Amino acid sequence: MELQVGGQNVSRETIESLRAFEALVKRWNAAINLVSKATLPVLWDRHIVDSAQLFSHLPATAQHWADFGAGGGFPGLVIAILARGAGRDLRVTLVESDARKATFLRQAAQALGLSVVVVNKRIESMESLQADVVSARALAPLDALLEFAAVHLREGGTAIFPKGARHTEELTAARAQWSFDVDTHSSQSEPGAAILIIRNIERAKQN
Template sequence: MTTTRDLAGLDLSPVTLERLDALDSLVRRWTEKINLISPATVPDLWTRHILDSAQLWPLSPVGAKAWADLGAGGGFPGLVIAILATEAGSPKVTLIESDGRKCAFLRTAVRELGLSALILDQRVETAPPQAADVVSARALAPLATLLPFVARHLAPGGTALLPKGRDHAAELDAARTAGWRFEVEAVPSRTDPAARILRLTGLAHG
């Protein structure tokens, strides 16, 4: 059962754990029909996707009211964050995704899991700016390409939480070379020793 699984040290209610298990089942079923996640990761879905997403939650600033997940895809981390936010009572979670089939899955998941998340079926570069306290994006683009989208949707003083792989240091260098300024904390991932979650604050360009 879920209660025996590692979930980033979070103390969660039985209802939240049931929702995460239901998300696991939904993703497995839909991945048989559309490419929500890589089929190679399905056997290890809990660690590779659910835990990998849940570990962002404790890194979010206290009092955050709005969270935007860019390129939400199969719902990671956005749906996991929305599940955790339901128990906490905030923040409001918005998932932005341009693939219509994936949006259909996201809306189904929100409905079946009893979440209040908003799904925007739009491209991140044209969606209305969200002024979110937290912006996340997982496997969407290299950092230098990603940061203009993050800046579009991030509120002044907000925090970006961006999971990155073994090339995170090179991506940081490339972003700085492209004129981006920020404070960064590279938090070790609980699911991949070579990966980091980049916690960016003070994001600015030029």
Template sequence: MTVPEASEAERATLAGFGVSRETIERLESYAALLVRWQARINLVGPDTVPALWRRHLIDSAQLWPHLPDGARRLVDLGSGAGFPGLVLAILGAPDVHLVESDARKGAFLREAARITATPVTILSRRIEQIPPLGADVITARALAPLPRLLAWAAPHLAPGGQCLFLKGRGAEDELTAAAKDWKIGHRRIPSLTDPDGAILQLREVRSGPDQP
């Protein structure tokens, strides 16, 4: 399987996020490894491989400008092939913890971190089994509906922490469903890669809609 190259427009998009040429080269190494492993295990949808840069790498990297200043720890839930958590770690996010219970995907993440010289902590356990991590930022992509995501994320948020969740066209419906059991401040940011998608930036996450 041929490794798709980033187009000039995609490289310009990454540069617009402040990504250096050297970092783009590390992302290229990551992409090449993913394509090689994809032949053995299903890391991403096969039909998305030709659009790997836009569908996965840039989709993940668009969170980079929205990371809060001074964030000291990022936890990525259900990392899979590393989207968005490993991409953000390659871009420079500090103390990134990748939570992925699938052992084969965990092995891929370790190899991807090694070849890109990216320091990360990989937790090959179910989210519910992990002690609180005190994250300033929690990320997730294509993992679960928002109410369930919040139940998983809340125990790991540090005071003042926030969530950045990549969501598809159902984002508004998920916010409505979550409001039944959660008090959240939210901002909906249009996705740069999916005209129907959004980044949900969630702050002040508390269980119980009627809490002050």
């Protein structure tokens, strides 16, 4: 039986894995602030569905997805669950500087049977991951995210950044420092928000 989450057709087993992940987040959130307490009652829609919609933008040939500021596993662990359910051979690297959150990510991945790599470092201190896809959710302004993407994407890679209602302002600000191609998709989970699919990132030529 096919079910849907974030616009993806998924199996019952995938839904069960996502529900198990949801329960883990709720259990750990009392000790570690993985998500805002205000969003706990709507965690499925606000965080899991919001993360799941990014999976549809995974390029067909991508083999390595790196998620920055992975925090509570959004979108990184959601992507890993969906990739497994879809039979995609996708390596997922979760970068998180907070040691407690990195511990949660490792233990959640183990509990869910996911093969992911958790890196407990600051993004700025890492050598290039040469990822096919990089993502970050609620981490930093777009110009800062493009700095990370320029370092950690392989040539021809794709950055996938969900952004809120002020995404057009962030795009304008980022273009002062960066040259890039962008496709903007409306968010399925938050009115006015968008998913930015960005490629060909280069520093803007200064006049």
